[in-house]
Amino acid sequence: MIVLGVLGVGYGFMDANSVTEENISDVIAAEHHGGHGDDALTTEAHGDEHAEEAQGESHGESASHAEESHGDDAHGGMTEHEEHALHQIHNRPYSALYVAAFFFFMIALGVLAFYAIQYAAQAGWSPVLFRVMEGITSYVLPGGLIVLAIAFVADSHLFIWLREGTTTVGHENYDALVAGKSGWLNKTGFFIRGLIFLGGWSLYRHFSRKFSIAQDNADDNRNFKKNFRISAAFLVFYIYTESMMSWDWIMSVDPHWFSTLFGWYVFASMFVSGITVIAMITIYLKSKNLLEFVNDSHIHDLAKFMFGISIFWTYLWFSQFMLIWYSNIPEEVTYFVTRIEDYKLPFFGMLAMNFIFPLLLLMNSDYKRINWFVIMAGIVILCGHYVDVFNWIMPATVGPRWSIGIPEIGSILLFGGLFLLIVFWSLGKESLLAKGNPFIKESEHFHY
Amino acid sequence: MEASKVIHAIYTDDDVLMSAVKTVKAEKHHIEEIYTPFPVHGLDKAMGLAPTRIAIASFMYGCVGLAVAIVMMNFIMIKDWPQDIGGKPSFSYLENMPAFVPIMFELTVFFAAHLMVITFYLRSRMWPFKKAENPDPRTTDDHFLMEIAVHGNESELTSLLKETGAVEINIVDKDEDAH
Numbered sequence: 001m002i003v004l005g006v007l008g009v010g011y012g013f014m015d016a017n018s019v020t021e022e023n024i025s026d027v028i029a030a031e032h033h034g035g036h037g038d039d040a041l042t043t044e045a046h047g048d049e050h051a052e053e054a055q056g057e058s059h060g061e062s063a064s065h066a067e068e069s070h071g072d073d074a075h076g077g078m079t080e081h082e083e084h085a086l087h088q089i090h091n092r093p094y095s096a097l098y099v100a101a102f103f104f105f106m107i108a109l110g111v112l113a114f115y116a117i118q119y120a121a122q123a124g125w126s127p128v129l130f131r132v133m134e135g136i137t138s139y140v141l142p143g144g145l146i147v148l149a150i151a152f153v154a155d156s157h158l159f160i161w162l163r164e165g166t167t168t169v170g171h172e173n174y175d176a177l178v179a180g181k182s183g184w185l186n187k188t189g190f191f192i193r194g195l196i197f198l199g200g201w202s203l204y205r206h207f208s209r210k211f212s213i214a215q216d217n218a219d220d221n222r223n224f225k226k227n228f229r230i231s232a233a234f235l236v237f238y239i240y241t242e243s244m245m246s247w248d249w250i251m252s253v254d255p256h257w258f259s260t261l262f263g264w265y266v267f268a269s270m271f272v273s274g275i276t277v278i279a280m281i282t283i284y285l286k287s288k289n290l291l292e293f294v295n296d297s298h299i300h301d302l303a304k305f306m307f308g309i310s311i312f313w314t315y316l317w318f319s320q321f322m323l324i325w326y327s328n329i330p331e332e333v334t335y336f337v338t339r340i341e342d343y344k345l346p347f348f349g350m351l352a353m354n355f356i357f358p359l360l361l362l363m364n365s366d367y368k369r370i371n372w373f374v375i376m377a378g379i380v381i382l383c384g385h386y387v388d389v390f391n392w393i394m395p396a397t398v399g400p401r402w403s404i405g406i407p408e409i410g411s412i413l414l415f416g417g418l419f420l421l422i423v424f425w426s427l428g429k430e431s432l433l434a435k436g437n438p439f440i441k442e443s444e445h446f447h448y
Numbered sequence: 449m450e451a452s453k454v455i456h457a458i459y460t461d462d463d464v465l466m467s468a469v470k471t472v473k474a475e476k477h478h479i480e481e482i483y484t485p486f487p488v489h490g491l492d493k494a495m496g497l498a499p500t501r502i503a504i505a506s507f508m509y510g511c512v513g514l515a516v517a518i519v520m521m522n523f524i525m526i527k528d529w530p531q532d533i534g535g536k537p538s539f540s541y542l543e544n545m546p547a548f549v550p551i552m553f554e555l556t557v558f559f560a561a562h563l564m565v566i567t568f569y570l571r572s573r574m575w576p577f578k579k580a581e582n583p584d585p586r587t588t589d590d591h592f593l594m595e596i597a598v599h600g601n602e603s604e605l606t607s608l609l610k611e612t613g614a615v616e617i618n619i620v621d622k623d624e625d626a627h
Contacts, residue, residue, distance in 0.1 A: 322546045328535070363507070 001417030008410015012093035091397040093407045094154035100411035101150055102249065103273075103389045104419040105143035106266075110274025111136040112205055113238055113267075114305075119208070119231035125301055127443040128293050130434040132282050134209050135427035136274070139419050141202040146415070147249065148194045158397055161185045161255040178255045185252055193248055197241040204234040215436035224438055242267055253396035257335045261320055266392075268313040272354075273385045275305045276378040281423070283371050290432055296369040297448040303368035303377070307358055310381060314355040339391060342400040346387045353384030386412070454480060454622045455605055456583060457614040459592040462488045468594065468612035469494045475608060480595040483587040502571075506564040513559025517552040583620070 115133040118126045156162040160178075165171030167179040178185065208227055215223035243263030251262050259265075279302040285291045324332050339347045361377045362368055394402045434440060459465045465488065472479060479495055522541045525548075530538040537543040569575065587593045594614075596605060602619060609617050 318546075318549065322549065325546050365503070 001413045002421070005410050005412070005414025005417055008406050009093065009097060009414055010410075012096060012407025012410060085401070088398045088401045091157045092401065094150070094157040095393050095397040096407040096411045097414075098147070098150050098154060098158055099386075099389050099393050100408070100415045101143065101147045102393075103386050103412075104139065104415045105147050106270035106389070107273045107277050107419070108137050108139035108143050109201065109242075110267075110270035110272070111278055112140055112201060112274075113235070113242075113271060114274055114278065115208070116204070116231040116234050116238065119227050120235055122228070122439065124439045124442040125298065125446040125448075127434055127437040127439045128291070128446075129278060129282060129298060129302075130212060130437065131430060131432045132285065132291075132427070133278055134205075134212060134430075135423050136277060136281065137205050137209075138426035139422050140205050141198065142422060143415075143419070144194075144198040144201070146418075148191065148198065151194070151249070152191065155187075158393070159185075159190075159252055159255075160396070161252060162187060181255060184247075185255060190248055190252075193244060197245050200234075200237050200241060204230060204237075208234075212434055212437075213430055216431070216434065218436055221438050223436075239267075242270075250392050253393055254335060257332060259320055259324070259332070259335075261316060265313075265316040265320055268309060268316050269385050269388050272306060272309040272313050273382055275302060275309060276381045278302060279306060279374055280378045281427075283375055285427075285432065287371070293433060293444045295446070297446050299371065299374060300365075300368045300448055301446075303362055303374050306374075306377065306381060307362035307368070310354055310358040310362075314351070317351070317354075338395050338399070343391060343395055343402065346391055346402075350384045350387040350391065353380050354388065357381075357384070452622050453598040453602075454620060455596045455598050455602070455609065456616075456618045456620055457594045457596070457609040457612075458584065458586075458616040458618075459594070459613065460590065460615055461613075462592060464613040465592045465594070466490065466494055468609070468614065471612050472594070472596065472608070477596055477605065477608075480597050482595070483583065483593040485588050485590060485592075488592075502564060502568060505567050506560045509563035509567075510556045510560035512563075513556040514552055516559065517548070517555040521548045521551065 111133050115130070115137060117123075118130070118133075151158060156164075160166075161175075161181070163173050165173035166175050167182045168174055169179075207230055211223040211227045211230075215221075215227070246263045246266035250266055251258065279299065282291060282294060282302065283299065286294050321336060324336055327333075357380045358377055361373065367373045390402075390404075390408075437443075457468070459468060462484070465482070465484070469479065469482070469491065473494070473496065482491065482495065484491070518541070525544065526538055526541050532538065536547060541548075582588065583595065584591065584593055594609075596609075598605065598619065606617055606619075
């Protein structure tokens, strides 16, 4: 998977860079006529999307042109439109990598939050799943570093506020709105904050894993108590940093737009994908007879969480969408205008995948105990949340030139493979039963 | 008639009651009713009662509520008088749907909840001036009562129930009007 992924990502970069200042006019012409030339770009995009793209451009582009302050003069003999299109084409492989890297990182972080909640709430049902959760959270540190590294390399390909001259008065890229935010949105601050967030999360993960393993052979509950205390502290730290992380890593791709409940919304997305992955990996390990102590009731509980948090996600998604749609203030509504015009299918498709599908599938109490049902619902939920991340990043970076092609699938394979490698490597290191946990007896006999 | 006589076995502990229910079921006696002061977890399973279908009823009531909300607002806001209120697009239901979602949601919950409660009252025959069907007032406090119909096997039943730990066994004529 990783090899395939690397090939796909490499192809994506080559493909994007094959479009340069010299041939950009031809590419755009080909796009508009829906032609299937030899051009690398057209071989990849599907025929029917050309029609959409051609339509979308007249709306979407004029809107985003107005937003981004291009200089009056065209550069290097390109028209303004060509330059804009070239940026979008070049941004695509970066965004594809970033979306996939963030998606898998967010799963691990969601699991970490779930794990801390189980400790802080002294849940009696979940201790048998702790080792599975610890395995998944081993991806938090490498995954987070990868996200930051991609952000560092991609620079202004992803974050338009990193373009040269955005904050310099009189420069052709000068943007007064972004300049006003430069106290928060600057490269040094971004990475210092990113490292603090990541440092805090992985410190918690490191110590909680350490105490959890130490508890296995301990003759008292000291390690468990320590874990309880650091989990409570971590949750406070997490909810602040997660919110700021979502401003930095996600919301700042649209630096002109802001929303107050965005942090919660990102949290709901990561939480539900994390729980889904716990359920799927648990079912997989159980099918290999590695988790005899996990019974149907544990799966049932996880499926209830998947169901409940899916609806919580929808609630936040809708609250954000409806408030902005209702008041229709131009400066914030552009966010949804571009998404509905250029991303109709992913935007509303994810609503079906993340809400209607789990709502109807996981409502029945008996279905929540059927393993293949939970796996099927889990696959749809995960795809839905990938599309969710896709909808956060892509409209700001590639605009109407999106597609789910080789760069995107390659990135998913690359990070999916890496995720599975790290998670299962970590799962193999310790016994899968946290046997010293004071709640483990209750959890083994958990019955709902 | 034989069936008008019932045996009342009284227990003081829910664990004893549970094992008694299992013994009586194993001996293939039909348990008419069990009176307890609080829900005893697993009693319905031990008695072999069919699972409730009230959740299914509730789901259907919810669907009715959703349909009522959609039809109502489509008629009022779109069909009957499509007025321009603050620039909201009242050309079709879908275009203005986000504004209707809060009502759609609330009506779904309202119908699902209230109709389910009413269904529960009807099916369990509960209403304000209903005469209480309580064979022994102590069962609302700290005693458990198992009622078994007698079919001429009084002594056999009595000894069986004694063995299961009943503190008191009464044979009573069943008052048919109590229901």
